Amino acid sequence: MTPLRTLPDVMIEPIVRAALLEDIGRAGDVTAEACIPADARLRAQFRARKPGVAAGVSCLRLAVLAMDPAARVDILLNDGSLLTPGAVIAEIEGNARALLTAERTALNLLGRLSGVATLTRAYVEAVAGTGVRIADTRKTTPGLRALEKHAVACGGGLNHRFGLDDAILIKDNHVAVCGGVDAAVRRARAMAGHLMKVELEVDGLDQLDQALALIDEGLAPDVIMLDNFSLEDLSEGVRRTTGRIVLEASGGVDLTTVRAIAETGVNVISVGALTHSAPVLDIGLDAV
Structure with missing residues (x-):
């Protein structure tokens, strides 16, 4: 550890x-x-x-x-x-x-x-042996974020971004306002410094394909969040990505589902419950 x-x-x-x-x-x-x-x-x-x-x-x-x-x-x-x-x-x-x-x-x-x-720790133990890491979210108690994220680390989890300023995370509403995945990611890449990661949340395989199409231009996100995907679509997303981008699964995660999600081959599973429901x-x- x-x-x-x-x-x-x-x-x-x-x-x-x-x-x-x-x-x-x-x-x-x-x-x-x-x-x-x-x-x-x-x-x-x-x-x-x-x-x-x-x-x-x-x-x-x-x-x-x-x-x-x-x-x-x-x-x-x-x-x-x-x-x-x-x-x-x-x-x-x-x-x-x-x-x-x-x-x-x-x-x-x-x-x-x-x-x-x-x-x-219960989530970490539930995915033991899969190579998947468990991460927190920003769904923390106001005023206690630093302490709660430290507690996640104490349990063996990873810390996602601490706030709005330390990584770019393009979510569904950002995509909607920008007019699509391609435009949102291009705008983010134009603004991001060389040390800032860019993550994109997608809600379907069609949006995943749009993000993957940016790889050849060197503009693809560093991380793609597969939000509320079925197990079948998670597995298909892993197959299409072929290890070229870190894949994060989120949504519908609890202790009864996390193992099956991990076994699809994603790299990270983010779990809001770690901090909002412990x-x-x-x-x-x-x-x-």
Whole structure:
């Protein structure tokens, strides 16, 4: 497996602090202040309650330290680690009020991101041995894209483009406005720099053929997305392309269909569900 890309704290801290501010509200943690002596100490562990893949461990660390900079945070399992029920991800010790104030924010982010990583791993395992890679999409939670895409990587998936600015992706509405595949791709190629990839989404074999016709001119897309193709048409698209262009399948993908899609011979399968439909992984904070 490719070594995990790590995110620097400077990228994560604003997200964690915004989440803490949302939870603390206008008056602070009134429950902790009412019930917990100001000098009380707490030692606790973040434990997995279900099997999965860890992601977002830095979020728990930063949430705890934002509330108690003097707290001890011992990370025992890093992002990408396989979790079994009862596995201790981290142990913390510090001011009880501060740790309890940080608890929900830390668990929300850790559980959400670990859920994304866990679902991604299920898709990766479903296509094991086919040579196909599983990729995410831009269907991410607003404000959490960098973290959710990192979580996809933790689960063994690939990151598609991060935003509208890092690759050209010509979709059906772009094609419609431009007046066709040929015009859209030519316009994109005229604008793209030498480091910018061009991807074209096609909704049928006729559009695929129009894109392939541009190969001899050196204007064909780098990647062609076969959107909502049947299995038969995916296989035919692979046959017609003959390895000359990277083919990405999308649409109609779930854990019951992804293996059959992979076996058609496409190179990449993009799955919006990795980020928009991943269930939160059950993780808790237990005093010890």
